[in-house]
Amino acid sequence: MRGFILKLFYFYKMKLYLLISVFFFTFLTFAQDEGKKAYMFDENGNAIGQKEFFSKLNSETYYKRAVVNDTAVLARLYVRIFEGQLDKPSYTNFMSFLEKTIKTKVDTTKTLVIYFFYESDKRLAKHYANTKRLIELNNNPAVETFYMTEKGFQFKNRKHIFYEDSLDVVKQTFFIPNVCCGSAVVLKPNGNYYKELGEFNSYKLPEKALMDW
Known part of the structure; x- marks a missing residue:
């Protein structure tokens, strides 16, 4: 029973991470529709693609911070x-x-x-x-x-x-x-x-x- 509960916990936790990623992806899309280009960076400050960015974000190892200026959205990953x-x-x-x-x-x-x-x-x-x-x-x-x-x-x-x-x-x-x-x-x-x-x-x-x- 305990093993089942743990699996259930992790299942819903991953669903939460997915929901956060979807929300953030929607935010980026909306910003782009407003004419702002999205730039994504890894934990070392190197530019990365959207696929790699969200792949890392979906793990438990990273969190993200985003800054919106007049022309762009700057999103960066940080190690947690x-x-x-x-x-x-x-x-x-x-x-x-x-x-x-x-x-x-x-x-x-x-x-x-x-x-x-x-x-x-x-x-x-x-x-x-x-x-x-x-x-x-x-x-x-x-x-x-x-x-x-x-x-x-x-x-x-x-x-x-x-x-x-x-x-x-x-x-x-x-x-x-x-x-x-x-x-x-x-x-x-x-x-x-x-x-x-x-x-x-x-x-x-x-x-x-x-x-x-």
Whole structure:
């Protein structure tokens, strides 16, 4: 039954991505009808064709931003899933500032998971605070999880404490550029990290958090 539910979830998620692509394609077509030419670029700023653009956009790896000027529509892809590593001094420094921010000790032998929200993410913050898969992860003794908001945004919820990133360290380290709809990072004790910018996958994220990598 669980496998069936997961398949159903991913089916509807792909339908959503398709709907977004269709909407954006309609937007581009309308703009062209208004006499504005559409220019599309990949994540490196290189010009690409419409087919390649929408093929990438339909995956979970990219999101897009579009700018409309007097004569054209400029659409560019940005990467939303990253893996990397903080070196030991950077990891130590980050954890030190994190503890100052949340005013509590963090167990550095455990995997750290931070769910991060901008002020425009109020609705998604409430949603992720009540998401069953994340509740299961939050109760797992192998991880430390924290809900956090950008500097200047204070959010209260009955389910969880939302810590304000008052020192701006979490945002500066992991969540630039500003991407709406909730972002998250998994940080391992060895400094390895995995992050998703914008509406992170509440099924994939717990799987990554509990893996050894």
